[in-house]
Amino acid sequence: MGYVKFVFFMIYPFLRQLAFSSSLPHLCPQDQALALLQFKHMFTIDPDASDYCGHILTNQTIQSYPRTLLWNKSTNCCLWDGVHCDKMSGQVIELNLTCSRLQGKFHSNSSLFQLSNLKRLDLSFNDFTGSLISPKFGEFSSLTHLDLSDSSFTGLIPSEISHLSKLHVLRINGLNELSLGPHNFELLFKNLTQLRELNLDSVNISSTIPSNFSSHLTTLRLPYT
Numbered sequence: 326m327g328y329v330k331f332v333f334f335m336i337y338p339f340l341r342q343l344a345f346s347s348s349l350p351h352l353c354p355q356d357q358a359l360a361l362l363q364f365k366h367m368f369t370i371d372p373d374a375s376d377y378c379g380h381i382l383t384n385q386t387i388q389s390y391p392r393t394l395l396w397n398k399s400t401n402c403c404l405w406d407g408v409h410c411d412k413m414s415g416q417v418i419e420l421n422l423t424c425s426r427l428q429g430k431f432h433s434n435s436s437l438f439q440l441s442n443l444k445r446l447d448l449s450f451n452d453f454t455g456s457l458i459s460p461k462f463g464e465f466s467s468l469t470h471l472d473l474s475d476s477s478f479t480g481l482i483p484s485e486i487s488h489l490s491k492l493h494v495l496r497i498n499g500l501n502e503l504s505l506g507p508h509n510f511e512l513l514f515k516n517l518t519q520l521r522e523l524n525l526d527s528v529n530i531s532s533t534i535p536s537n538f539s540s541h542l543t544t545l546r547l548p549y550t
């Protein structure tokens with residue numbers, strides 16, 4: 326008995342090292358894997374989507390392909406295309422489905438809003454025609470990057486966006502289908518003190534835009550008035 330115990334204490338540090346080795350991917354939290362799969366099934370894959378998506382700002386083109394296609398229950402969601410988990414906590418903190426040929430309505434009851442730890446969310450260059458930007462986007466309180474551009478969202482940009490006080494990058498440009506509505510530009514963005522990039526290209530803005538509303542801003546794209 327004593328000998329077995331001794332061996333165990335000899336190898337324990339190695340077992341520990343193995344278990345906590347950063348090369349081992351975290352196992353995706355079950356509820357978050359489920360939420361992602363539900364999200365996947367809300368949309369169809371658009372067979373007619375163009376082969377490339379263009380980032381006008383950076384002049385960078387991205388090849389379009391269905392990133393969600395191979396997501397399935399039998400694999401660890403931290404290894405799914407477009408999904409990244411935190412190295413320490415194992416929570417899903419990044420979802421990048423840019424240019425993924427997703428097509429369908431984006432509802433307020435979307436399971437996406439269960440991923441409350443997201444820091445980066447990129448849904449740009451998909452086809453959510455006719456969908457409103459849900460006020461629930463304002464509940465992603467950890468977000469530093471939010472890109473909803475060129476995905477055919479319509480209507481008012483909800484004032485709850487102002488809750489995202491950690492945002493560094495916000496891109497919501499559309500095709501004259503989005504507007505700030507009656508919201509006051511200054512009130513909406515004065516809480517976003519960390520903003521470095523704001524892209525509201527082709528969003529209808531009726532209120533005046535103060536010239537000094539954020540001190541960190543390095544990139545600003547607004548519609549011509």
Ligand SMILES: *[C@@H]1O[C@H](CO)[C@@H](O)[C@H](O)[C@H]1NC(C)=O
Nearest residue numbers: 379380381382383384385386
């Ligand atoms: C953008 O890419 C096109 C095609 O590759 C090139 O002709 C053009 O010079 C680029 N523009 C900038 C601003 O880099």
Ligand SMILES: *[C@@H]1O[C@H](CO)[C@@H](O)[C@H](O)[C@H]1NC(C)=O
Nearest residue numbers: 394395396397398399400405
């Ligand atoms: C499940 O995911 C794995 C890894 O991405 C992939 O190789 C496999 O084809 C997928 N299975 C289905 C049924 O999509």
Ligand SMILES: *[C@@H]1O[C@H](CO)[C@@H](O)[C@H](O)[C@H]1NC(C)=O
Nearest residue numbers: 363430431432433434435436
């Ligand atoms: C989500 O809301 C839409 C529109 O209100 C509805 O059609 C759909 O059935 C709802 N989905 C779930 C899972 O509740």
Ligand SMILES: *[C@@H]1O[C@H](CO)[C@@H](O)[C@H](O)[C@H]1NC(C)=O
Nearest residue numbers: 387421423445446447470472
């Ligand atoms: C999403 O992925 C694309 C292509 O790899 C990249 O250019 C973009 O910066 C990513 N978005 C975010 C928010 O990290």
Ligand SMILES: *[C@@H]1O[C@H](CO)[C@@H](O)[C@H](O)[C@H]1NC(C)=O
Nearest residue numbers: 486487488489490491512516
């Ligand atoms: C500003 O951000 C904080 C979170 O940091 C939030 O609680 C508050 O409601 C926001 N204020 C406005 C006016 O949105």
Ligand SMILES: *[C@@H]1O[C@H](CO)[C@@H](O)[C@H](O)[C@H]1NC(C)=O
Nearest residue numbers: 479480481501502503504529
């Ligand atoms: C934005 O302005 C354009 C041009 O004035 C107009 O055609 C469009 O309907 C407006 N969109 C919204 C959502 O208000």
Ligand SMILES: *[C@@H]1O[C@H](CO)[C@@H](O)[C@H](O)[C@H]1NC(C)=O
Nearest residue numbers: 511515535536537538539540
């Ligand atoms: C912008 O300038 C106005 C007038 O000078 C000032 O009242 C306001 O506090 C300034 N806002 C910021 C964010 O610096």
